[in-house]
Amino acid sequence: MQSLPDYYACLNVPRSASTDEIRQAFRKMARRFHPDANADPHAAEEFKLIAAAHETLTDSAHRAEYDARLSVFDVPFSIEPVYSRNSLRAMPEPQVVYCLLNIKTIAQTRRIAPALNLCLVIDRSTSMQGARLDHTKSAARQIIEGLDENDFFSIVAFSDRAEVIFPSQSCDNKPLIISKVNAIQANGGTEILEGLMAGLLQLQENINPKSINHLTLLTDGRTYGDEENCLLLGTLAELDGIVISGLGIGDEWNDVFLDQLTATTGGESLYVHTIEKVEDLMVKQVRGIGGTIAQRLRLQVTCDADIKLRSAFRIYPEAYPIPVDDQPLRIGSIPRTGISSILLEFVVKTGSDPRQNIARTSITGDILNIGRIDEKVTADLTLPIGNSAKAEPPPLAILQAMDKLTLYRLQEKAWAAAAEGKVREATQHLEMLASRLLTTGEHDLAQMTVEAASRLGSTNQIPSDAKKRIKYGTRAIISKI
Amino acid sequence: MIICPNCKHEEYDGTLFCSECGVRLWQDKQGDDTANIGHDAPNQTDRISTANIEHEYPAPPSGQIFIRIHGVGTSMVLTGKAEYILGRKDPRTSSIPDVDFGSFGGQQMGVSRQHARLKYGPDGVSIVDLSSTNGTLVNGKIIAPNEPRHIRNGDDIRLGKLAFSVYFAEKK
Ligand SMILES: [Zn+2]
Numbered sequence: 001m002q003s004l005p006d007y008y009a010c011l012n013v014p015r016s017a018s019t020d021e022i023r024q025a026f027r028k029m030a031r032r033f034h035p036d037a038n039a040d041p042h043a044a045e046e047f048k049l050i051a052a053a054h055e056t057l058t059d060s061a062h063r064a065e066y067d068a069r070l071s072v073f074d075v076p077f078s079i080e081p082v083y084s085r086n087s088l089r090a091m092p093e094p095q096v097v098y099c100l101l102n103i104k105t106i107a108q109t110r111r112i113a114p115a116l117n118l119c120l121v122i123d124r125s126t127s128m129q130g131a132r133l134d135h136t137k138s139a140a141r142q143i144i145e146g147l148d149e150n151d152f153f154s155i156v157a158f159s160d161r162a163e164v165i166f167p168s169q170s171c172d173n174k175p176l177i178i179s180k181v182n183a184i185q186a187n188g189g190t191e192i193l194e195g196l197m198a199g200l201l202q203l204q205e206n207i208n209p210k211s212i213n214h215l216t217l218l219t220d221g222r223t224y225g226d227e228e229n230c231l232l233l234g235t236l237a238e239l240d241g242i243v244i245s246g247l248g249i250g251d252e253w254n255d256v257f258l259d260q261l262t263a264t265t266g267g268e269s270l271y272v273h274t275i276e277k278v279e280d281l282m283v284k285q286v287r288g289i290g291g292t293i294a295q296r297l298r299l300q301v302t303c304d305a306d307i308k309l310r311s312a313f314r315i316y317p318e319a320y321p322i323p324v325d326d327q328p329l330r331i332g333s334i335p336r337t338g339i340s341s342i343l344l345e346f347v348v349k350t351g352s353d354p355r356q357n358i359a360r361t362s363i364t365g366d367i368l369n370i371g372r373i374d375e376k377v378t379a380d381l382t383l384p385i386g387n388s389a390k391a392e393p394p395p396l397a398i399l400q401a402m403d404k405l406t407l408y409r410l411q412e413k414a415w416a417a418a419a420e421g422k423v424r425e426a427t428q429h430l431e432m433l434a435s436r437l438l439t440t441g442e443h444d445l446a447q448m449t450v451e452a453a454s455r456l457g458s459t460n461q462i463p464s465d466a467k468k469r470i471k472y473g474t475r476a477i478i479s480k481i
Numbered sequence: 482m483i484i485c486p487n488c489k490h491e492e493y494d495g496t497l498f499c500s501e502c503g504v505r506l507w508q509d510k511q512g513d514d515t516a517n518i519g520h521d522a523p524n525q526t527d528r529i530s531t532a533n534i535e536h537e538y539p540a541p542p543s544g545q546i547f548i549r550i551h552g553v554g555t556s557m558v559l560t561g562k563a564e565y566i567l568g569r570k571d572p573r574t575s576s577i578p579d580v581d582f583g584s585f586g587g588q589q590m591g592v593s594r595q596h597a598r599l600k601y602g603p604d605g606v607s608i609v610d611l612s613s614t615n616g617t618l619v620n621g622k623i624i625a626p627n628e629p630r631h632i633r634n635g636d637d638i639r640l641g642k643l644a645f646s647v648y649f650a651e652k653k
Contacts (some may be wrong), residue, residue, distance in 0.1 A: 093482065399507075
């Protein structure tokens with residue numbers, strides 16, 4: 001199949017660009033590639049392409065025709081929905097339908113390995129002293145060793161204030177960076193805002209929409225009073241195309257806050273329950289980031305009348321809940337494998353049409369391996385209204401996802417009840433979770449859950465270490481599917 | 482609405498797993514054969530199989546009765562006697578039944594102090610309602626007071642609103 005030149009990529013504009021934006025982009029590109037200004041042998045060819053792009057895209061009739069052809073030839077990624085049921089029932093009561101959105105990138109021959117612009121922000125508060133800091137430094141060294149010379153790297157250490165250990169630059173002198181890392185000493189309190197701000201400023205030095213711009217925050221403490229400002233910084237980072245991921249060590253750190261912060265950017269948070277695992281987790285995480293095919297995916301779910309999006313959960317690659325009250329939903333990245341899955345839960349009231357429209361979903365994101373930003377793809381979710389007696393069993397993929405997700409939700413319920421002082425309700429939920437975990441074959445986690453239930457029952461205190469292990473443990477089960 | 486067979490929590494039609502207790506609410510083909518409340522219960526719970534609960538709780542050793550209270554995930558083992566009084570402890574009198582549902586909300590759920598009697602004999606297990614205020618239901622059907630009713634492994638019993646399942650080896 002002959003592929004169509006991608007005029008939008010040529011002009012480096014999103015497909016939604018206005019005529020004015022296209023004209024402006026053309027002038028910019030023309031200055032770079034006009035044969036009078038550029039002696040490179042490919043410049044003339046490139047210029048021709050740019051001129052053709054300009055000519056086509058500024059004429060609305062030609063542009064529409066081109067867009068139609070482009071959509072057939074060259075869709076950078078697709079949304080494939082799988083529903084929990086093959087039809088809805090005609091009834092006045094609300095009903096539930098789950099929809100698993102599989103987002104796939106379409107294989108491209110032209111592959112660009114995107115550059116990495118990475119900043120490590122490390123907690124160096126007094127509590128990090130000893131094994132925690134030693135293992136963290138060792139993790140940082142391994143990450144540095146694995147970087148490409150063209151990658152940009154920076155590292156910030158923070159306590160009550162932040163210090164730039166190594167400013168953002170390409171890593172052609174790794175021994176120098178490593179010696180700086182080795183000199184980090186533990187001292188002071190934990191003010192995440194300070195570290196976050198310094199780290200984001202470093203990333204800004206070499207920010208590029210076609211690179212992977214990533215901040216990894218590692219902390220073992222709780223930040224007080226600056227959470228709101230941290231979340232605000234997260235929102236600003238997201239606008240700049242920066243993803244924040246987090247690692248929490250021990251049981252002091254605030255998991256709810258770290259989840260919120262990373263969720264604003266579509267990043268993930270992880271729990272380091274034994275310090276010896278920190279190297280593994282961090283190195284694996286950075287390696288995963290490096291393999292990103294698409295990033296900054298934002299999902300807009302526009303529900304039809306009488307339909308509500310009740311919850312959203314990322315199932316793959318890393319599982320985490322996605323807050324639904326703030327659209328578009330930040331759904332993270334597509335890893336090396338080229339696929340990402342999001343589970344949406346809708347509450348539907350059927351109308352009078354034989355076919356019920358549920359929602360329009362649009363995903364916007366940067367497809368890094370072909371160097372395109374702000375690509376958009378749209379899919380409508382819709383189901384027929386049919387005879388429930390002939391209902392098919394739900395597809396296995398949905399059952400598995402919901403089965404595992406139910407485990408995660410049980411522990412959420414338990415901790416929520418415990419936080420309200422409803423100890424008995426909380427221990428009951430934990431006991432149910434434990435028996436479900438046993439039947440799933442998760443014996444260790446089941447055992448831990450039983451112990452947590454009895455500790456909660458006897459002390460009326462939430463065991464915070466067990467809470468985090470159960471929370472992140474049940475989350476990890478979801479992405480195992 | 483569908484009602485969770487395990488904890489009686491109400492969920493919207495189409496829900497796959499109970500949000501309260503995590504039990505699955507969808508029915509598959511194997512589930513149809515082992516469902517044991519379907520034919521008796523005329524209410525909406527008959528759409529749901531309790532098969533998975535049975536799989537999780539195979540019959541205990543002969544002579545023992547397992548009671549699994551719905552919605553709380555708590556199981557009790559009754560052993561060593563031929564008869565057990567089910568009810569709730571009354572703090573004003575010294576009467577204590579063999580199985581005390583008081584700490585599981587028995588009073589609010591309408592369990593009488595002496596509500597019913599479970600009997601494990603050579604030919605199996607039976608239950609008798611002891612003229613309780615709110616009655617005893619077996620698999621969703623109310624039983625006549627003071628008349629022993631034979632029950633089977635996995636049957637669903639309700640004392641007032643308090644529901645539990647009973648598991649035992651059919652032959653003692
Ligand atoms: Zn339930």
